[in-house]
Amino acid sequence: MKYKGIIFDLDGVICHTDKYHYLAWKQLADKLGIYFDEKINNRLRGVSRMDSLEIILENYNGSLTATEKENYSEEKNNIYKRLLEDMSPSDLSKEVKDTLDQLKEDGLKLAIGSSSKNARYILEQLGLEGYFDAISDGNNIEKSKPDPEVFLKACEYLGLSPKECLVVEDAKSGLEAAIEGGMDQAAIGDAVYTQLATYDLATFSDLLKCIR
Ligand code: G6P
Numbered sequence: 001m002k003y004k005g006i007i008f009d010l011d012g013v014i015c016h017t018d019k020y021h022y023l024a025w026k027q028l029a030d031k032l033g034i035y036f037d038e039k040i041n042n043r044l045r046g047v048s049r050m051d052s053l054e055i056i057l058e059n060y061n062g063s064l065t066a067t068e069k070e071n072y073s074e075e076k077n078n079i080y081k082r083l084l085e086d087m088s089p090s091d092l093s094k095e096v097k098d099t100l101d102q103l104k105e106d107g108l109k110l111a112i113g114s115s116s117k118n119a120r121y122i123l124e125q126l127g128l129e130g131y132f133d134a135i136s137d138g139n140n141i142e143k144s145k146p147d148p149e150v151f152l153k154a155c156e157y158l159g160l161s162p163k164e165c166l167v168v169e170d171a172k173s174g175l176e177a178a179i180e181g182g183m184d185q186a187a188i189g190d191a192v193y194t195q196l197a198t199y200d201l202a203t204f205s206d207l208l209k210c211i212r
């Protein structure tokens with residue numbers, strides 16, 4: 001095995017909560033009369049909730065106080081959490097689950113490295129509570145991706161060095177974080193087009209080819 005551990009981004013890699021982020025931000029942006037589309041949404045991948053709001057506000061003709069920003073980000077999160085309520089283990093694809101099971105069988109340690117503060121709730125909804133050997137998320141970091149902190153913490157929790165770990169990401173910010181942190185990276189989804197990663201995955205199960 002080339003690696004001892006694999007660190008997975010959550011939104012857009014293990015599950016498709018990215019569509020719920022889009023819907024929740026869109027609702028808030030519409031309310032504030034701010035232009036928002038899928039292209040702008042792509043810039044929010046891997047970026048913390050507050051930093052995402054700042055990106056959305058680039059198209060806002062006005063200024064908001066710190067308290068207003070807090071309130072709006074909380075409002076978005078409440079919409080988002082209502083959308084997450086409908087998630088269930090059926091939202092975890094068989095391909096993803098089978099691949100994770102195979103990696104575990106191969107003796108690899110598996111971790112989550114996500115900027116989301118809702119990561120544990122999402123894992124519960126998917127029936128993956130207690131499945132990962134470590135979870136590093138938005139609750140244990142100061143800086144979100146592209147800063148490597150979330151992945152370095154995941155390595156630390158796994159008891160492995162960055163060189164022993166592979167990061168799986170769907171976001172440019174996440175690939176940059178992994179590069180900065182000294183880990184190899186596997187890109188999936190739109191991240192493939194950045195041409196930044198060690199490996200490009202056409203589909204999740206391709207991961208099994210990168211580790212041997
Ligand atoms: C992930 C998503 C981002 C999101 C961030 C914070 O990294 O890709 O789009 O902004 O998590 O999520 P949260 O659930 O804490 O609002």
Ligand code: MG
Binds near residue numbers: 011013169
């Ligand atoms: Mg992601």
